[in-house]
Amino acid sequence: MEPLDPNRLPVHLAVIMDGNGRWAQQRMLRRIVGHQRGAETVKMVVEQASLLGIRYLTLFAFSSENWSRPAMEVRALMTLLKKYIRQETARMMRKNIRYNVIGNRSDLPDDVNETLNEAINKTSGNTGMVLTLALSYGSRQELSMAAARLAQDVLAGKLTPEAINIDVFESYLDTGGLPDPDFLIRTSGEMRISNFLLWQLAYTELYFTEINWPDFTINELHKALADYQSRERRFGRTSDQLSGRGDLSNA
Ligand code: FPP
Numbered sequence: 001m002e003p004l005d006p007n008r009l010p011v012h013l014a015v016i017m018d019g020n021g022r023w024a025q026q027r028m029l030r031r032i033v034g035h036q037r038g039a040e041t042v043k044m045v046v047e048q049a050s051l052l053g054i055r056y057l058t059l060f061a062f063s064s065e066n067w068s069r070p071a072m073e074v075r076a077l078m079t080l081l082k083k084y085i086r087q088e089t090a091r092m093m094r095k096n097i098r099y100n101v102i103g104n105r106s107d108l109p110d111d112v113n114e115t116l117n118e119a120i121n122k123t124s125g126n127t128g129m130v131l132t133l134a135l136s137y138g139s140r141q142e143l144s145m146a147a148a149r150l151a152q153d154v155l156a157g158k159l160t161p162e163a164i165n166i167d168v169f170e171s172y173l174d175t176g177g178l179p180d181p182d183f184l185i186r187t188s189g190e191m192r193i194s195n196f197l198l199w200q201l202a203y204t205e206l207y208f209t210e211i212n213w214p215d216f217t218i219n220e221l222h223k224a225l226a227d228y229q230s231r232e233r234r235f236g237r238t239s240d241q242l243s244g245r246g247d248l249s250n251a
Contacts, residue, residue, distance in 0.1 A: 001218070001219055001222045003226070004052070004222060004225055004226060004229065005229055006052070006053065008229045009052055009053065009054055009225060009228075009229075010054060010181070010182035010183035010205075010225070010228055011054070011055050011056060011179055011182055012054075012055065012056035012057075012058065012178065012179050012180065012181045012182050012183075013049060013054050013056070013057050013058070013181065013182070013183050013184075013185070014057075014058040014059075014060075014181035014183070014184045014185075014196070014197060014200075014201075014204070015045065015057070015058070015059050015060065015184070015185045015186070015187075016060045016184070016185070016186040016187070016193075016194065016196055017038060017041070017042070017059060017060060017061070017187060017213040017216075018186060018187050018188035018190055018212075018213060019034075019187050019188025019189075019211075019212030019213045019214070019215075020034035020035045020037070020038040020212070020213050020214060021034050021035075022034070022188060022212055023037065023038075023212040023213070023214040023215065024037075024214075031073055032073065032076040032077075032080070034212075034214055035076065035077055035080055036080060037214035038213045038214050039080055039084050040214070041213055041214055041216050042059065042061075042084070043088070044217075044218060044221075045057070045059075045216070045221060046088075046097070046129075046131060047091075047095070048218055048221055049129060050095050050096075050097055050128060050129045052225075054129060055129060055130065056129065056130045056132065056178055056179065056181075057129055057130070057131050057132070058102075058131075058132040058133075058134060058175075058178070058181060058197075059131070059132070059133055059134065060134045060137065060194075060196050061081065061133045061134060061135055062077060062081070062103075062134070062135045062136055062137070063134075063136075063137060063138055063194065063195060063196075064103070064104065064107075064136055064137060064138030064141050064195070065138065065194075065195065066136075067107065067136070078108070078109055078112050081112060081135070082111060082112050082115045085099075085115050085116060085119045086115060086119075089118070089119045089122055089123065092119070092123050092126070092131070093122065093123065093126070095128060095129075096126045096127060096128030096129075097123065097126055097128050097129045097130075097131050098123045098124065098125075098126040098127075098128070098129070098130050098131065099116070099119045099120045099123045099131055099133070100120070100130050100131065100132040100133070100178075101116055101120065101132065101133050101134075101135055102132055102133075102134050102135075102137055102142070102174035102175055103134050103135040103136040103137030103138075103142075103174065104136045104137070104138075104141060105135070105136065107136040108135060108136055116135075130178070132175075132178065134196070134197075137174070137196070138195045139195045139196055139197055139198040139199065140195055140198065142173055142174050142175075142199075143173070143198065143199060146169065146172035146173050147172075149172050150164065150168075150169070150172050170199075173199060173200070175197070175200055178200075180200045180201070180202065180203065180204065181197065181200060181201060181204045182204060182205065182228070182233075183204065183205050183207065183224075183225075183228045184196075184197075184201060184204050184205070184206050184207065185207045185209070185221075185224050186206070186207070186208050186209075187209055187211055187212060187213045187216050188209075188210070188211070188212050188213065189208065189209070189210040190208070191208050203233070203235050205228055205231050205233065207224050207227055207228065209224065
């Protein structure tokens with residue numbers, strides 16, 4: 001396993017868990033079997049991230065666009081999600097993990113929302129890792145809703161247009177209160193963001209692996225984190241500035 005520097009782990013890790021369907025199809029299995037195996041990978045990554053001391057883990061579990069999948073697959077995913085949350089809440093309590101959800105929850109079935117509410121309430125006092133599930137989530141939808149809410153507050157006289165800045169805008173996003181992700185992992189070889197956290201990923205380090213989500217192992221997670229630790233994050237500055245030699249460099 002790759003050795004990791006505990007002081008240089010991402011504070012916030014985000015994951016696009018992709019390739020469940022392909023994993024299943026390659027094995028002549030139903031797509032839902034891929035999602036079931038994917039849920040086992042979720043368990044492993046949550047456990048490892050919490051053990052490593054990562055403070056925020058955000059998982060893209062169901063996109064706004066996923067509603068257009070066959071009804072049977074959508075139903076099966078919702079059932080799987082509910083089962084997972086129910087089964088895992090006790091472990092979240094033991095591990096001091098707090099549940100959080102982003103996305104358009106009004107689209108989710110009532111029973112899923114009830115299960116989520118129970119889990120969110122039960123874990124609300126936990127002070128360890130924050131596990132955010134992006135459900136019925138789309139970043140463009142999130143951004144346009146944030147703009148609409150801002151406009152309403154301006155109309156209501158709670159805010160002036162001049163007062164709108166990056167911090168104010170961020171507080172209107174679903175992720176208000178969460179730091180931006182430091183590192184994004186996407187599995188299955190697709191190299192795109194797919195409407196995930198478009199605002200929040202501005203300076204995030206991106207990592208793509210060919211491995212399908214059900215095959216993503218502890219070793220693969222450590223490999224990805226070791227890759228993150230090898231990167232220099234400059235946030236628009238120069239390497240020399242970061243190493244404290246900023247004044248010596250040639251412009
Ligand atoms: C992408 O694979 C994955 C999803 C749309 C759903 C993710 C769900 C899980 C990992 C399991 C349940 C989640 C939790 C939090 C318990 P895909 O179906 O798009 O794969 P494909 O691109 O190969 O078809």
